[in-house]
Amino acid sequence: MGMFDFLHFEGNQYQTKDTPCQLMDNYEIRDDGTLWHEEYDTEWIDVPDLNLFGGRLDQYNLRWSWCDTFNGVIKFSREDKRRGGWKNNAWVEYQALFMNGCMIELQQTRGQEPLTAWYKQGIKDLQLKENK
Secondary structure, eight states, X not given: OOOOEEEEETTEEEEESOSSOOSSOEEEEXXXXXXEEEEEEEEEEEOTTOTTTSEEEXXXXXXXXXXXXXXXXXXXXXXXXXXXXXXXXXXXXXXXXXXXXXXXXXXXXXXXXOOOHHHHHHHHHXXXXXXX
């Protein structure tokens, strides 16, 4: 399995393995379609009683940064609890294409939720622009 990151989108938390960090970091797709990463500074804290590592890495100075150089596809998913969740193999999955940190395409690849209202409005706006 391995590590993953969290991606927040329209009030839901998803998991993804397609973001750069893969350290259970937080990402967010904002209402305007931009991709953001919660950056932080770290400090090693010695804890002799911890058997495996002898300490922990603490995060501080948390701040959000726009991923304005990110280009590529991010696939993200969460369990669909209304349909029984992971026990029923029920998932909601999306695939988003980004260019310069802005989502330019969104597809739902699994699940029964319709594409989001703001995304549909964005498509309508693009179509209106192209037809002018």
